[in-house]
Amino acid sequence: MSDTASPVAIGIFVALFFLISSLGFVATRWKKADLNQLDEWGLGGRRFGPLLVWFLLGGDLYTAYTFVALPALMYASGGAGFFAVPYSIVVFPIVFAIFPKLWTICSERGYVTAADLVGGLFRNRALALMIALTGIVATMPYLSLQLVGLEAIFAGLGLHASVTLFGHEMELPLLVAFAVMAGFTYNSGIRAPAIIAVVKDILIYTTLIAAIVVIPAKLGGYGAIFDAVPAEKLIIPPTPPGSLGPQFAYATLALGGALGLFLYPHALTGLLAASSRDAIRRNAVFMPIYAFALALLLLLGFMALASGVKQMPEFADGFARFGNIYAVPALFNHMFPPWFVGTAFAAIAIGALVPGAIMSIAAANLFTRNIYRAFIRPDCSEAHETQVAKIFSLLVKAGALGFVTFFPETSVVQLQLIGGIWMCQTLPAVLMGLYFKWLSGNALLLGWAAGIGAGTAMAAATGFKDSVYTLTILGLDIPCYSAVSALVLNIAVAVLLSLALRPSARPDTMAPAPAN
């Protein structure tokens, strides 16, 4: 690993990392308030204006894992990996149309989580509990993946030091980075990632702009980069007869991702921290700047392909250990001087801490509000509630760290895949419930169970390797993102059972009761 190590890069990386993360600790003094209230610790008192929410959501959605994994997907599978772009085109109109309403209800009634909302709308404790559990369980592997992203960055720097804990080798830099994140989250709550996100984004944009100008210039222009991609991978393959084909799969991956995105607790937390409906709408207008950055980032995968880093002996170790997610770190090492590599990697590493912090806060909010307070200690004080959330946020992070240490990386990725499918199944209860009051809580619960069951079964049928499962209906092959097909079943069950379970809502169609 020491082949790629540069003292300059490591020095700049370490200095920037600590400088920026120290901001997280002074964040308590900003918009000063009583951090013993969950509303303050977990949602910043719902006082974040449009600009800050923009940074918070950007930091939330484009994570360290995004930075290394999505280009790696392009690197491996070509144009089919570009679905993250139509996904981000679709997500912001959805946010614009639906989420101001969700924000309004949550802020009027003091809801902190999606499960609060569902519990309030349907007066159904079991449903609220399942929504909370889905959120926590789906967030855990996502949080673990931030660590995988960090590991790839440390490997790219050649920063390697390990300690042995419980018979397992643990990366020391990873432990330090995680301890820093745990510290500022515990201390400052959501104020910390919000402030850090601002500085991080400036670094990320500098990095990206340099990358998309410098690298193509060195490789002979964008034409040359796309020419390095095998022709059959450049666009989506043609549709075979008797099937909706890979183009349908591409569209459902984009749609399912977009529908699931803001159901994730950490994304919802970012939205609920907004100071007004208007802040959310204005955000939806300006979020596409992130989407464009994301698209450029994806193209880094093709640049890595064109540069031929995989064949270079100095990167053989990294590729052997991390696989394709090492492609972007290798590309940066190959293309840029050490001082720039240090800066870029610091930006990406901080890019892991921001969403990591928000994810652990969101999971902690869910646990505290919808499990601890709902079922264990209903009469606890506000200060006690916040203390429980702080401690749970530490436990979540420790769990994520244990996860990447004791399990192979592939199982973390597989869990993330199932997590995405599961998260989508909360849509009928959380979003449709806002509009259709006649939906029944028990019907939604059964729909949720059907969706989770079908989604998990489809993922299992592919050996948890592929998020697309091909259904055959009336002889037509339908390759569809499992989250979407499971959601269709989920909605069908919820709607039909709601109609069936509430006969009083449709008195005109009821037969007269014989007893009367």
Place this chain on the structure above:
Amino acid sequence: MGDKQGRGPRKWVNLLLLVPCIAALWVPLYNFDEPRLFGIPFFYAWQLIWIWLGAGLTWIVYVVDWRGSDR
């Protein structure tokens, strides 16, 4: 959404939000290599451009129907 009285035809502008969704999800519209734009295949160029067109349409909806409103 859009069910408040007194807004008249303005609320129809919200339908513009559907346009980027269709442009992005109807893959046969753009699944081509040629023509290329500055060396970028049409498949990628179309999606990159629609990020900005989508933002533009959302902005129009905001300005026409939502700006300054307390809904």
